[in-house]
Amino acid sequence: QSYRFGGTALFCAARQGHEGILRLLLETGANINQGSYDGKTALHAAAISGKEGAIKLLLEAGARVNQGDNDGYTALHWAVRLEKEGLVKILLEAGAHINQGDCKGRTVMQQAARHGNEGAVKVLLEEGAKINKVDNNGRTALHWAVMSCWSTTGGHEGVVKMLLEAGADVKITDQEGKTALDYARGHIADFFT
Incomplete structure (x- = not known):
């Protein structure tokens, strides 16, 4: 289900870094690459919020690392805005272009x-x-x-x-x-x- 602002429960859990909820949602069939109204996925949300654990979990579950939002921003585009080089490295290691x-x-x-x-x-x-x-x-x-x-x-x-x-x-x-x-x-x- 999508909420008023277009984010799914998976998107919200990723944005908040709630790894347990992410696992549960993924186990019950949540669409890992579904975009919100602006094309942002759960992986984008985790990158924007700097949630390293959520990023790793989503990548391991098959999130598309090079999927862009409506502006063409990938999770890596969002991650480089933060002062967290570890996120950049994780996304590059996962195959980010x-x-x-x-x-x-x-x-x-x-x-x-x-x-x-x-x-x-x-x-x-x-x-x-x-x-x-x-x-x-x-x-x-x-x-x-x-x-x-x-x-x-x-x-x-x-x-x-x-x-x-x-x-x-x-x-x-x-x-x-x-x-x-x-x-x-x-x-x-x-x-x-």
């Missing part, structure tokens, strides 16, 4: 950079994520890290340094004809010199 884009072509590396998650960026770099892959607007992870650096708080400056040290191409232009350096002027230009 490291360079999969969402509906706007944004990869998990771009999401991690946009949210200033140094730990996730480190894991993704170690696992071979493409740092110069562009989204539908021609932006790379470096563009996103720089653009987000002054609009939010967090590890964006550290992410910028990590991407540069890993060989991010500062000459790639987006659809507006701007490089990451163009966005950085007056903000963090000293990282590029």
